[in-house]
Amino acid sequence: MSIALFTLGGTISMAGGPSAGVVPRLTGADLMAAVPGLAELDRPLEVQDVQAVPSANLTLATMLEVVDAAAQAIADGATGIVVTQGTDTLEETAFLVDQVWPHPNPFVLTGAMRNPTLAGPDGPANLLAAAQVACSPAARDLGALVVFNDQIHAARWVRKTHSTSTAAFASPNAGPIGQVVEGQVRILTRPARLDGVPARAEPAELEATKVALYTVTLDDDGLLLRGLADTHQGLIVAGYGVGHVPAALAPVLGELAARMPVVLTSRTGAGSIARNTYGSIGSESDLLKRGLIDGGFLDPYKARILLRWLLATGESLDEITAAFAQHH
Numbered sequence: 415m416s417i418a419l420f421t422l423g424g425t426i427s428m429a430g431g432p433s434a435g436v437v438p439r440l441t442g443a444d445l446m447a448a449v450p451g452l453a454e455l456d457r458p459l460e461v462q463d464v465q466a467v468p469s470a471n472l473t474l475a476t477m478l479e480v481v482d483a484a485a486q487a488i489a490d491g492a493t494g495i496v497v498t499q500g501t502d503t504l505e506e507t508a509f510l511v512d513q514v515w516p517h518p519n520p521f522v523l524t525g526a527m528r529n530p531t532l533a534g535p536d537g538p539a540n541l542l543a544a545a546q547v548a549c550s551p552a553a554r555d556l557g558a559l560v561v562f563n564d565q566i567h568a569a570r571w572v573r574k575t576h577s578t579s580t581a582a583f584a585s586p587n588a589g590p591i592g593q594v595v596e597g598q599v600r601i602l603t604r605p606a607r608l609d610g611v612p613a614r615a616e617p618a619e620l621e622a623t624k625v626a627l628y629t630v631t632l633d634d635d636g637l638l639l640r641g642l643a644d645t646h647q648g649l650i651v652a653g654y655g656v657g658h659v660p661a662a663l664a665p666v667l668g669e670l671a672a673r674m675p676v677v678l679t680s681r682t683g684a685g686s687i688a689r690n691t692y693g694s695i696g697s698e699s700d701l702l703k704r705g706l707i708d709g710g711f712l713d714p715y716k717a718r719i720l721l722r723w724l725l726a727t728g729e730s731l732d733e734i735t736a737a738f739a740q741h742h
């Protein structure tokens with residue numbers, strides 16, 4: 415039994431480039447060589463270097479290729495999966511993987527905040543902890559996990575909450591579901607798995623499906639929303655607080671919701687939107703009455719992944735509403 419390690423680049427793999435600044439260039443073998451303690455794991459890591467890119471360049475199509483290769487690795491006898499990538503988009507890729515990973519085997523994503531040229535790089539510790547989780551029976555049946563700073567996060571809740579800290583990853587709504595202590599995997603709570611997305615979306619369908627994300631800001635004129643239904647098939651609104659927008663935007667969003675799914679989320683970074691606390695024009699109850707979908711606890715970025723997938727697979731408005739209701 416082995417662990418399958420897929421590398422996608424990111425800070426964990428960065429070293430000096432031809433010009434100023436670090437760039438992704440280290441292979442999986444390089445990463446493993448920098449980890450004291452990895453050799454003591456009784457599972458060998460089998461590496462597939464997929465890409466070496468900043469995570470800003472990752473696509474849903476790339477992640478689906480990794481998921482397929484990971485499924486093949488499990489079929490070939492791997493006990494679990496580790497993916498290393500950049501941290502910038504890790505909360506989104508992990509959420510996607512969680513939606514489409516049906517296997518009980520742990521699928522663990524990790525990375526680093528300090529690159530290997532800095533004092534105290536966190537990549538080696540994160541990779542070791544991720545490998546320990548990937549081969550732990552305790553981590554089975556939990557879907558996709560993000561292991562960072564010795565914490566184990568459920569992909570559905572994890573956020574990158576800091577631009578530089580090695581404790582950048584947190585699950586503001588729920589906390590980490592476990593920790594790695596002295597190399598041992600301790601799961602503190604076991605969230606039930608969500609249903610996952612209903613059908614496989616093909617990369618071409620995803621590519622063709624345009625979902626916009628609109629963050630409401632003070633004194634917002636809503637100009638960017640004009641004509642949106644001509645170019646996009648769906649919209650995520652990151653509203654104020656529990657899901658509010660300026661009154662002038664409410665009819666605009668209502669009209670859009672008559673033409674395509676519009677999901678209401680909060681821009682705050684934690685907590686759910688409300689349903690029936692406030693009654694003004696542009697409040698959450700007003701927007702839901704106008705046909706917006708309740709995004710619950712989902713943050714805008716994960717909501718966008720989910721809506722894009724559901725639209726690409728031809729789900730109905732009722733099915734889309736039900737999929738988001740899993741996050742209430």
Ligand code: ASP
Nearest residue numbers: 424425468469500501502
């Ligand atoms: N910009 C980097 C990336 O996401 C940051 C990181 O890996 O931590 O690729």
